[in-house]
Amino acid sequence: MMLYFPSRWALMLLALCCPIAAGIQGDAAAATRKQMVDIPPISPSPEEATFGSRINRTMTLLATSTEEHRNTVNMMFYGQSVTAGLMTGDMLAELQDRFPHANIILKKRAIGGFGSPALLRTAPHDLYYEHPDFIFFHCWGGEKTGEMEELVANMRKLTSADIMMFTHAWAFVADDEEKAASRAASDQASSDEIRRIAEKYGCELVEVRKEWKHYLDTNGMTINMLMGDTVTSNVHPNAKGHTLLAKLILRHFRYDPSRPVDWVERVKRYDAKEAFGQTNGPLSLTGAWDSESEGVVTRSSESRLKLMFHGNRVDVIAAPSANPGTASILIDGKTPSSFPEMYYCTRPSKVYGGTRPAIKRVDIGENSVIETWTLTITEIRDEDAKDFSFDLKGSVTGPDGSGNSKEPFVSNSGRIRIDPKDFMVAWAQGYRKKKCPEGFEITWDVKPNFLDVWKPQPIEDRTLEDIYRLAVGLSNAPHTLEIIPNGDGDIAISAIQVFAPPLR
Numbered sequence: 296m297m298l299y300f301p302s303r304w305a306l307m308l309l310a311l312c313c314p315i316a317a318g319i320q321g322d323a324a325a326a327t328r329k330q331m332v333d334i335p336p337i338s339p340s341p342e343e344a345t346f347g348s349r350i351n352r353t354m355t356l357l358a359t360s361t362e363e364h365r366n367t368v369n370m371m372f373y374g375q376s377v378t379a380g381l382m383t384g385d386m387l388a389e390l391q392d393r394f395p396h397a398n399i400i401l402k403k404r405a406i407g408g409f410g411s412p413a414l415l416r417t418a419p420h421d422l423y424y425e426h427p428d429f430i431f432f433h434c435w436g437g438e439k440t441g442e443m444e445e446l447v448a449n450m451r452k453l454t455s456a457d458i459m460m461f462t463h464a465w466a467f468v469a470d471d472e473e474k475a476a477s478r479a480a481s482d483q484a485s486s487d488e489i490r491r492i493a494e495k496y497g498c499e500l501v502e503v504r505k506e507w508k509h510y511l512d513t514n515g516m517t518i519n520m521l522m523g524d525t526v527t528s529n530v531h532p533n534a535k536g537h538t539l540l541a542k543l544i545l546r547h548f549r550y551d552p553s554r555p556v557d558w559v560e561r562v563k564r565y566d567a568k569e570a571f572g573q574t575n576g577p578l579s580l581t582g583a584w585d586s587e588s589e590g591v592v593t594r595s596s597e598s599r600l601k602l603m604f605h606g607n608r609v610d611v612i613a614a615p616s617a618n619p620g621t622a623s624i625l626i627d628g629k630t631p632s633s634f635p636e637m638y639y640c641t642r643p644s645k646v647y648g649g650t651r652p653a654i655k656r657v658d659i660g661e662n663s664v665i666e667t668w669t670l671t672i673t674e675i676r677d678e679d680a681k682d683f684s685f686d687l688k689g690s691v692t693g694p695d696g697s698g699n700s701k702e703p704f705v706s707n708s709g710r711i712r713i714d715p716k717d718f719m720v721a722w723a724q725g726y727r728k729k730k731c732p733e734g735f736e737i738t739w740d741v742k743p744n745f746l747d748v749w750k751p752q753p754i755e756d757r758t759l760e761d762i763y764r765l766a767v768g769l770s771n772a773p774h775t776l777e778i779i780p781n782g783d784g785d786i787a788i789s790a791i792q793v794f795a796p797p798l799r
C-alpha cells in the first residue's frame with residue numbers, strides 16, 4: 296500500500312517511527328534522517344534556467360500532481376558510500392513540501408566502497424528490474440576502463456528512467472601537497488568523464504565539483520571544513536558538506552511547463568476508452584465491453600483487450616469496480632512466466648561480519664522458478680578463505696549441486712550460475728578480520744517481474760492510479776499484449792502504459 300503524508304512534520308514523525316510509512320519503501324537506510332544544518336547560502340548558478348530539463352518526465356509527474364490525481368514517482372539512488380550517506384530523508388521531505396500531492400517512493404541501494412566495476416555486477420540485483428522513474432547515480436572507478444559508461448548505457452537500454460549524475464566534491468588530503476594535487480587531478484579527470492557520459496546519454500548533471508570549489512572560496516573555507524574527518528584524508532562530507540550536497544541536488548528539481556515533452560517515446564499511455572470505435576489502432580477491444588466514466592469494463596470471458604506495442608515493460612491501470620474478477624495475461628501468445636528474462640534475483644545476503652553482499656552477482660538460467668536459494672560453505676581450505684567448497688539448495692528445486700570458489704559454477708538444474716570472481720568471502724575476511732565459519736549460509740530469492748493472472752484489488756484511494764506491472768524485462772522490441780477475462784467478476788481497465796528504453 297502506498298501512503299502519503301501532506302506535511303513535513305507528519306513525514307518526520309512517521310519516518311522516526313516507521314520508515315516504510317514515510318513514503319520510502321523497501322530500504323530502511325533510505326529513511327534515515329541526517330538533519331540538514333544551517334550553512335551559508337549558495338550563490339545562484341548561471342545555468343539555473345536549464346535545471347531540470349533532462350529529468351522532464353520526473354518533474355512533470357511531480358509538478359502536475361493534484362489533490363484529486365496524485366502521480367506516483369519511483370526514485371532510486373545508486374552508487375557507493377557518498378550516495379549511501381546522502382540526506383535522502385531530508386531531501387524527500389523537501390520534495391514532498393514542494394510537491395505535496397505527489398506520491399514519492401524513494402529507495403537507496405548504494406553499496407559503500409563499490410565503484411563502477413563492482414556496481415556493474417550488482418546492478419541486475421538492485422536496479423534494472425525495478426525500472427524506476429528516476430535514477431540518481433554517482434560513484435568512482437571505471438572511467439578509463441569503460442564500466443562507468445557501461446552502467447549508464449545499461450540504464451538507458453533497460454529502463455525508461457530519467458537519470459541524474461553529479462561530479463565529485465573536493466576530497467580532503469592531509470599534510471601532503473603532492474598527494475593533494477594528484478588527488479585533485481584524478482578527481483578532475485573523473486569528473487570530466489562524468490560530464491562526457493552525462494552529455495552522451497542525456498543525463499541531468501549536477502556540477503558539484505565546480506560549485507563546491509566556488510562555495511569554499513566564496514565563504515573563506517578550506518576543504519576539510521566540509522569533510523567528515525577534518526584531520527585524516529577522506530572523501531566523505533560532514534553534516535555541512537552533506538547539507539551543501541543535498542541543496543545542490545535539490546535545486547535541479549525544477550519544472551518548466553514550456554519545455555518540450557521529450558519523453559513521450561519512452562513512456563506511452565493508451566486510454567482504454569479510446570479503443571471504442573477504432574478498427575486499426577494499436578489498442579483494440581473485442582466482445583462485450585461497456586464504457587464507464589473512468590474506463591471500460593466487461594464481465595464476459597469472451598471479451599478480449601489486445602495491444603500491439605514496442606517496449607520492455609507494460610502496465611495495466613485498473614478502473615474502479617465493486618466486484619473485481621481475474622484475467623489471464625498473454626504476451627506474444629504466451630504466459631509471461633514462460634519468458635526467462637522476466638525473472639530476477641534479489642541481492643545475495645551479506646558477508647560474514649560485514650554489510651556488502653557475499654556474492655556480487657548470481658545469474659539465473661532459462662528454466663527458473665520462484666524460490667529461495669541457499670548456498671552453504673561446507674569447507675574452507677586456506678587461511679584467507681580464497682579456496683572453499685559449497686553446496687547449493689533451492690526451496691523448490693532442492694539440492695542442486697556442489698562447487699568451489701575457484702571455478703565457474705552451474706547448478707545441476709541449470710537454474711543458477713556463479714562466476715568465482717563475484718565471491719566476496721575472502722575480501723570480507725581480510726577486511727573485517729573475522730574468519731568466515733564453515734556452515735555459513737548465503738541466501739537470495741528468485742522473484743517474478745510479471746503477472747500470469749491479473750486480479751485487480753478493491754481501490755481504497757481513488758486519487759492514486761491503481762497500477763499493475765504485467766511484464767517487466769521483455770526484449771525492447773515489438774510485442775502483443777492480450778488481457779483475457781476469466782468470467783469470475785468485473786475486469787475494469789482505465790489505461791495501458793508502455794515503457795520503451797531509448798537506447799537499443
